[in-house]
Amino acid sequence: MHRRKRFMLAASATAGLVLAGTIAAQAELTQYPQGNTLEKSADLAAQIDSSKPRNVILIIGDGMDDSMITAARDYEHGASGRFPALDALPFTGAMTTHGYKVGEGPDYPIAYVSDSAPTASAWSTGKKTVDGRISQGPSTAATVPGEDYETVLEQYKADGKLVGNVSTAEITDATPAAAGAHINARACQGPADMSNCVAAKKSEGGKGSIAEQLVDNEIDVLLGGGLNRFNQATDAGPSVKDYATSTHDYRLVQDKAALEAVTSLEDGPVLGLFSGGNMTPMYQPLVAQAGGAGGQDTRCEPAERGAQPSIAEMTKKAIELLDNEKGFFLQAESAMIDKQEHASDICGAIGDLTSLDETVQVALDYQAQHPDTLIIVTGDHGHSTQIVGGPNEGRQTATVKTADGDPLTVAYSTAVSGSNHTGTQIRVAASGPQAANVTGVIDQTDLYLTMLGRTPSEVGGTPTAAKPAASIATAKKVGRKVLATKGVQIVTAASAAATVKVTLVQGGKTLAKKSVTAKGGVVTLKGKAKKGKVTVVVTASGAGGSATAKQSVKVAK
Incomplete structure (x- = not known):
């Protein structure tokens, strides 16, 4: 070591x-x-x-680009402040996020602005694909399946290592799905959602919906939202939830206390479903609007989240359960950054980015005792949140009072209401074995080989x-x-x-x-x-x- x-x-x-x-x-x-x-x-x-690396912890902030990081940092810590974990990672670079459009191939048109399905598939498989596609290659049309690409999580599983998948979205949503499923359309999350993925239905000889595939891949720790998808009936009759517990011996937990009570994987894998759909953001909404929302004295208020665990709590428990001598792979997504950006909700997005920083600290605490652990922190794509000069400098704006005591205004200007992805490069940062590979300007597909572990190079000289x-x-x-x-x-x-x-x-x-x-x-x-x-x-x-x-x-x- x-x-x-x-x-x-x-x-x-x-x-x-x-x-x-x-x-x-x-x-x-x-x-x-x-x-x-x-x-x-x-x-x-x-x-x-x-x-x-023996262990890999990949932490994703969905929709987390530098503009959103800056807005959240300004709010929580002030303009001269720093996130204690996210901003402390020693190796930092920029990452491109473009994908493909459907077409005849083999040279597919470039999609300069991508959604979470091809971007998450890019780091999961090392290959680019088209919008809506989950760890499956491009094709002539959205409803035409492509070639299945093996993922990092699947390769770790095949090597006898433990694997985990955590998200504050539905665990069947695009980013977590790309780690352990293969399907032509991201919307095919449960057996009742398969209208665009008929060939993938189990009754048609396919692998089934995303929920079914995650279970069939026997991912050791699955934690997030999406209970409603798992309550759907499979083609064979029982619900995905019942299929998971009866066929694959998953133990179902549905609140923070039940998750905390699980202390090992000796009795089977763990399926944590803490919400019918997406989990609740950390802060109550502050939705931008034409003419401005909020003001110079507006602070974000904590949301009522009931018995839902935070992304940091889920990640900590996942690491505890996955920790073993052979090693593990864990992907953890703070998904509500993106969901709330789509809703022009600045407080919701700030809260989940702050939660991501707490999650990075959980990973760093583990790494301090297990230095053969690689931690990578990045996003999947950029978003349209922009820090602007005042309430009149965007289609929809919202103003909050930062930790400095001064007003900060953000704008969402890609739509009359709500907001959309952008094609900007985004931050990638890392700590641990092979972390230096994220420096400079890389593409998302480059993360694939780094997470699997590149052939070690010789580093000249022993530093004083x-x-x-x-x-x-x-x-x-x-x-x-x-x-x-x-x-x-x-x-x-x-x-x-x-x-x-x-x-x-x-x-x-x-x-x-x-x-x-x-x-x-x-x-x-x-x-x-x-x-x-x-x-x-x-x-x-x-x-x-x-x-x-x-x-x-x-x-x-």
Whole structure:
């Protein structure tokens, strides 16, 4: 197993955090420190690992392009903030997303703007296809099936590894479907939805609907929405749900508590269906409209999600269940970014992008203990969400109050109502073995070989151990009583470190101390202090030595 230093931009930890409860009425924003002087070459060199990954975690933000990432970051963390996980991945590139149009072939016309079916099929199979097509090649017409292409998930399964598929959409929707099904039309999700896929019906000798194929592929962990598709009757009579439990020994779970109660796969694979259709977004809707919606004081409100688990919770449980010596493949999709963008709902999209960041952190926490794990985070296509100058600069606009306290307006201008995909390149980022393959400008099909594990190359030279670096951000002032009872919240970041310790000191006396992960983190330190100042000290130690960062905090009455 390769030992690798894990790199993090020195000031990317939980920027924009509101220190509520720590400074009570004087809450302040933690901002990304400006003028970062750290030179990154040695850290990045130490991160390059050409070995084949044992585990792969692919995290998809449906419709997540740089404009949507920026809008969500501005809202949650401020313009100078950073997503603590998504923005901390060391290797970042741009990815093209075009597909094909139906035609005679073999040279099919280019579709510069694609939907989720061909884009998800591209990374799943390493080959491009046409709109609406699920891991199946192009053809002369939408209703004419193409050639089935084997997917990464299927290859991992064939190699005896465990596999998982998680989504906040219906688990039969295009992106999760592309991982483990093959059909000519994405709409053929259940046995009752097969009007455009007659040749694929089981009664016609085909593989069946997407729901049936996911079950027949015996994907070890299937979690998401789509219960209504699984309640449909198969051509043979029983529902897909009953077929899954009786024929393939799936254990059905339908709420967060039931999912949490599953602790292993010894008793069979797990089918989690937490909603009849798509799962509920994290925030209540704020739908853009002509003339503008929302305003300079509008903040997004949490939605009532009942017993539905979040994408981060589903991913964490999936990783726990899939973890084994041979390795696993897991695809996890935060789907409601795209669904809410289609509805011109900026709050809904922001909420699921924020949830995606929490999901990336779950993956990074696992990777910290299992460094032979490759994490890739990207989208499937761009969308039309654009940050604009004000409510009159788009067909439909909505304005929210960001973490900076200032108004941010987004526009949706591809339609009179709702919004559509775009053909822009999108972000791709990675951490772990072969993660460097996402840098530069790549195509979605390039992810296929990286996830399977490319033939390792030789990386010249052994980089000199980098000197650790540390940064810190916390409140400028705290009351004595608050410090003693609630504590002061401290955001730290580190690079090239093996250990990171955070200490609260006054007059040479240590009031409190805690350790955080090698990349830093967020801690709360409590202590009984005198009026005056206390000093927060962060010490990062590693093979290249040690470094400290200090910040004074005024202690008021």
